[in-house]
Amino acid sequence: MLANVRIVLVNPTHPGNIGAAARAMKVMCLERLVLVQPRLFPSAEATALASGADDLLARARVCDTLDAAIDSCGLVIGASARVRNLRWPKIDVRDAAAMVAHRPEADVAFVFGREHSGLTNDELERCHYLMNIPANPGYSSLNLAAAVQVVAYELMMTQAGSQVTGETTGEDLATATELNNFYDHLHRVVLDIGFLDPDSPRQLMRRLKLLFNRARPDRTEINILRGILTAVEGVNRARGSGGV
Amino acid sequence: MLANVRIVLVNPTHPGNIGAAARAMKVMCLERLVLVQPRLFPSAEATALASGADDLLARARVCDTLDAAIDSCGLVIGASARVRNLRWPKIDVRDAAAMVAHRPEADVAFVFGREHSGLTNDELERCHYLMNIPANPGYSSLNLAAAVQVVAYELMMTQAGSQVTGETTGEDLATATELNNFYDHLHRVVLDIGFLDPDSPRQLMRRLKLLFNRARPDRTEINILRGILTAVEGVNRARGSGGV
Structure with missing residues (x-):
């Protein structure tokens, strides 16, 4: 997965960024x-900031x-975070x-330019697309x-695609019957x-049902809620009279 | 645009990260x-790494x-980059x-935890959702x-894409303070x-908070729930003795 993708940094100035x-x-x-002609590489600073990803540095091609x-x-x-007035085919990160x-x-x-000046036109000519990373026009x-993080994130999201699961919970959700029994109990x-x-x-009761339905309680939670209701009934019986 | 969004860093250790x-x-x-109890702030290192965004630091709330x-x-x-085995409603960054x-x-x-240990369960209880940032299971x-960059990027992408929004929810969601007051009441x-x-x-209490957080109650619903709690307290007082 993603083994065919390389990240190319052109002339990075700060080893920490590498x-x-x-x-x-x-x-x-x-x-x-x-890395294309990095100013300084390898370096202790790059290794420190790699923070456990130093195997990637060791295998980096210069x-x-x-x-x-x-x-x-x-x-x-x-890649570019600036809007360039060029007739290059432009795409955003997600499309890329x-x-x-x-x-x-x-x-x-994916080719990233220098920290301060980006990619030259000569370098952009090697690119099939100019990928625009959205940014504050004022900054x-x-x-x-x-x-690199933003691009890597989009690549991973896209690869994961449908593998991203939706809210599985481990615990059994309460059944409709269990929920109804709870609502009857709450009503009483x-x-x-x-x-x-x-x-x-x-x-x-409708409002309360809507509220609890939204939470999609599991069985344990319904048991807790019914336990509270039973405790309230106990207090009410202890009061003696009953009705108000 | 995005003026309603705050980024909360809990106990950041490294000023550079701020x-x-x-x-x-x-x-x-x-x-x-x-910033919630940053180890060191303000600091020259934070200002250096802000690189022109020092106005945000100057206006940061501690x-x-x-x-x-x-x-x-x-x-x-x-926010979490680790998979947590909790029954928190999980969403990904895009859904968020x-x-x-x-x-x-x-x-x-958007709440981000400590560099090395993330958010505590106590802190997660304050969150309606646990947002999972996808990551290499091995690293x-x-x-x-x-x-923060990944989340900010998704927010900007989504804002740019959906300038035309619909779907406003008639009623006001309960604020964090209103929810906390409800939980205190429920606890009593x-x-x-x-x-x-x-x-x-x-x-x-954690389980109950999780349950109600998932439902994301609006103000009216919180008022109903607190009304029920107040009625239970009335019954309990009428019983006379108090403790069980």
Whole structure:
């Protein structure tokens, strides 16, 4: 999964960004880091910021040119957090991730430029697409490793796709019958304690049912709630008279 | 846009992460940073890593408790990169962003835990949802500021995509403070009626909080529930003696 994807950093200036980018990659299951003429690499600072992703640093490929870095790639995507006034085909990060998912057989490169000046036009010419990472028009200073993190996150989300599960709970949800028995019990108790307004009984019970239905209680929770109701009934009996 | 969203960092240890989180926020148009007992703040390191987002640091609110940090929030979402075996309603980052987009009127908090240990169960009890950021099962070491970046990115993407929202929910959701007052009331009552097991008080209250948090009660519903509690207290007083 995602083994065909490489992250290419062109001329990174700060070794810390290389380490942080490696960490950002590994946490989202990306493994192939390629560096084009890094100012300083390897370095202790990169290793420190990789924080356990130093295996990616150890296996990083260092190249002299962008061409070498993207050699076998069938899809090359250049990243930018600034709006560029260029006639490049532009895509957003999500579309780029979808493209990758649709071509699991192709080698893919995501190319990130220098911290301060991004990619040159020469470098962009190597890219099939210009990928725009959305940013505040008044402050588009996206950190390099943060940009890698966003892209890696989208790639992982897209790959996971339908594997992302929806709210499985471990515990058994209460059945409709169990819920109804609880509502009957609740109804008796709010009558017993004189809370239920006889003029609009349905209104109140309907609201309470809606509330508890939304929570989708499990069996244990229903047992707790009924335990509380039983304790209230006990107190009410102890009071003696009953009705209010 | 996104002015109703606050990012809450609980006990951040490294000042650099606070600065990097501020930068991550500002680049995606988030502005409200709240810190709960940061180890060190303000600090030169935070300012350096904020890299032009130091206005967010200057306006950051520092709180003694998580309760104070989320006071007026109608939606509180706790972040986790680990899979937790809890019956919390789980959502992913995209669903969380969609929820925010659908309720532009509610104050929303995204709560991030400590660098090494995340959020405690006590803190998670304040959250309506546990938001799972996808991560490599073998390496889930997502940096704090990188986690903020991912969430901020999704928020910006969702806002950009759904400028035309519909679906406003007629009624006001209960705020965190209103919910807490309800839980305090519920706690008193289950003690009064002798239901609460003194050996595991937290267990019971935690389960009840989880249940009601999932339902995301509105203000009217909280008023109904508190009305029922008050009626139970009346019955208990009428019984005379008190304890069981």
